[in-house]
Amino acid sequence: MNFYTKQYWIKENYKYKNVHFRLEKIAKIINMKSKKSADLLDIGCGTATLSTIIREDLNYFGIDIAPHSKEPNIKELDIANSVIQFDERKFDVIVSSGLFEYLGDKHIEKMNEISNILEDRGIFIVSFSNMKHIKKPNYPSWNNSESISVFKSNLEKNFRVIDYFPAYHNTKYTEISNGFWKKLARKININIPVISKLWGIDFIFICTKKENSNVN
Numbered sequence: 371m372n373f374y375t376k377q378y379w380i381k382e383n384y385k386y387k388n389v390h391f392r393l394e395k396i397a398k399i400i401n402m403k404s405k406k407s408a409d410l411l412d413i414g415c416g417t418a419t420l421s422t423i424i425r426e427d428l429n430y431f432g433i434d435i436a437p438h439s440k441e442p443n444i445k446e447l448d449i450a451n452s453v454i455q456f457d458e459r460k461f462d463v464i465v466s467s468g469l470f471e472y473l474g475d476k477h478i479e480k481m482n483e484i485s486n487i488l489e490d491r492g493i494f495i496v497s498f499s500n501m502k503h504i505k506k507p508n509y510p511s512w513n514n515s516e517s518i519s520v521f522k523s524n525l526e527k528n529f530r531v532i533d534y535f536p537a538y539h540n541t542k543y544t545e546i547s548n549g550f551w552k553k554l555a556r557k558i559n560i561n562i563p564v565i566s567k568l569w570g571i572d573f574i575f576i577c578t579k580k581e582n583s584n585v586n
Contacts, residue, residue: 371474373450374511376389379436381418382511386468387438389395389423392572395556396467396495399576403493404428413484414469418444429465433455433492442453450476453481466496468572470521474513478524484585485528485579486516494529494577500536504568505543529577535561536570543571550572 372384378398386393397420404410404476408425412420412528415432418439424430431438433447433456450473463566464484498521499507508515516524517532525531538546538555539562561570 371476371513373474373513374472376436376448379416379434379510383434383436383438387419387528389419389557390486391552392525393467393572394423395537395559396420396465396497396574398556398575399495399574400428400463400465401425402563403576404463409459409462410465411456411461411487413464416451420465420467431459431461433505435572443517449480451475453534454480455487460487460489460492464488464492464494466494468497468499470496470498470507471512476528477514481525488579490579490581492578496525496577497572498538498572498573498575500567500573502567503543503570504541506514507543518570520552522575525575525577528580530580532578533559534575535559536566536574537572537574539565539569540571541569546558546571564580 372440401424407429409429410431412432415434415437418432426459430443436445436447469560473480484494497520500518501507501515502517522531522534540546546555
């Protein structure tokens with residue numbers, strides 16, 4: 371399977387330099403669940419936007435095929451074609467937002483690699499688009515179109531899924547913009563039977579290693 375090159379991602383990553391709702395929600399989860407001074411790895415970090423909205427005490431690291439920073443805590447890595455790692459470190463928190471849609475038939479392999487660098491009591495937070503949304507999203511660059519239920523089953527080969535829910539609900543597959551609904555979505559983390567399957571946008575999964583199901 372062919373994957374997009376660094377040249378493609380240099381431009382594509384720049385589209386996500388501003389904070390969008392899914393990332394805002396993931397940051398809120400990180401800030402609530404991470405222990406003090408935790409080491410965090412952002413896989414597919416792009417412009418490292420996440421680093422600007424998480425707690426200051428967290429130690430941020432990022433990897434990406436086309437990083438927009440040359441800071442020592444950010445490294446270039448062809449995630450699809452290389453083993454996921456960062457200087458043989460292990461991490462308390464690992465985040466992967468908007469990545470697995472692009473990993474094709476390597477996504478299970480990558481989940482295993484992530485498990486290998488997650489601390490025993492660490493948490494893994496990952497998002498995946500709802501391919502069964504009523505509007506049937508279909509981005510030409512995506513090469514992994516499995517359903518939310520199949521993605522969850524694949525996660526469970528290496529992780530215990532503590533919770534999962536859409537970042538928000540929308541009858542259209544678009545970024546949430548209405549002020550009232552945005553405020554409401556910030557407060558609600560819930561997977562609603564039938565409704566979330568049809569209208570849920572960008573499911574967020576909170577995971578631990580299989581042998582550790584407690585997250586404070």
